[in-house]
Amino acid sequence: DGGITQSPKYLFRKEGQNVTLSCEQNLNHDAMYWYRQDPGQGLRLIYYSQIVNDFQKGDIAEGYSVSREKKESFPLTVTSAQKNPTAFYLCASSEDRSRMNTEAFFGQGTRLTVV
Amino acid sequence: SQKIEQNSEALNIQEGKTATLTCNYTNYSPAYLQWYRQDPGRGPVFLLLIRENEKEKRKERLKVTFDTTLKQSLFHITASQPADSATYLCALNRRALTFGSGTRLQVQP
Numbered sequence: 001d002g003g004i005t006q007s008p009k010y011l012f013r014k015e016g017q018n019v020t021l022s023c024e025q026n027l028n029h030d031a032m033y034w035y036r037q038d039p040g041q042g043l044r045l046i047y048y049s050q051i052v053n054d055f056q057k058g059d060i061a062e063g064y065s066v067s068r069e070k071k072e073s074f075p076l077t078v079t080s081a082q083k084n085p086t087a088f089y090l091c092a093s094s095e096d097r098s099r100m101n102t103e104a105f106f107g108q109g110t111r112l113t114v115v
Numbered sequence: 116s117q118k119i120e121q122n123s124e125a126l127n128i129q130e131g132k133t134a135t136l137t138c139n140y141t142n143y144s145p146a147y148l149q150w151y152r153q154d155p156g157r158g159p160v161f162l163l164l165i166r167e168n169e170k171e172k173r174k175e176r177l178k179v180t181f182d183t184t185l186k187q188s189l190f191h192i193t194a195s196q197p198a199d200s201a202t203y204l205c206a207l208n209r210r211a212l213t214f215g216s217g218t219r220l221q222v223q224p
Contacts, residue, residue, distance in 0.1 A: 031211075033211050033212065035214075040123075040216075041216055042119075042121075042204060042214045042215055042216035042217050043159070043204070043214040045210075045211055045212075045213065048210065048211040056210065058210070058211065088156075090158050090159075092158070092212070094212075103149065103161035103164060104149075104159075104161065104206075104212050105161070106158030106159050106160070107158055108157060108158055109156070109157065109158050111156075
């Protein structure tokens with residue numbers, strides 16, 4: 001089955017800890033994205049990557065880091081510098097951002113809670 | 116700065132009626148606009164894409180219009196069903212897909 005997989009589905013973090021959210025896709029998509037969603041809110045862009053070994057900050061990148069060492073994988077690390085990390089995190093991919101007209105495919109999300 | 120606005124209040128309609136959701140944007144001229152559906156606790160799912168030179172796009176019971184002069188898109192669901200109850204998000208491509216806050220639709224049986 002082709003798709004985009006996020007893990008884990010639920011994640012609990014203690015204060016001051018870094019945690020890494022996994023995102024893998026087997027759609028052969030060039031572009032990958034991370035969004036954060038708070039209750040009753042829309043999606044806010046954290047980071048995006050158009051090609052391997054390259055990524056760009058989104059609107060709310062502070063306290064987060066990413067890597068894109070493989071085309072299929074785009075992990076997100078929530079660092080201790082992120083003061084309010086409790087949220088629903090969504091990873092997405094699309095064929096090629098430069099075409100500007102391709103749909104995004106989303107994973108099922110990771111719900112992160114600080115305990 | 117660019118803004119994408121959707122009605123934050125939930126839309127409640129009776130089964131069989133047409134639901135109309137609005138997406139307004141400012142400070143941007145997108146080449147196209149997309150609509151997604153999101154169910155609670157799940158990722159959004161793509162529904163329709165409309166280009167700036169297309170006034171209207173249809174897919175089964177769904178219809179999207181795109182008025183670049185008004186900077187507005189309307190999303191219609193005809194003959195609505197309770198299964199259509201969800202949050203609907205519009206999105207524009209800027210650096211990456213940028214989403215509105217979504218409108219929750221509740222279809223009453």
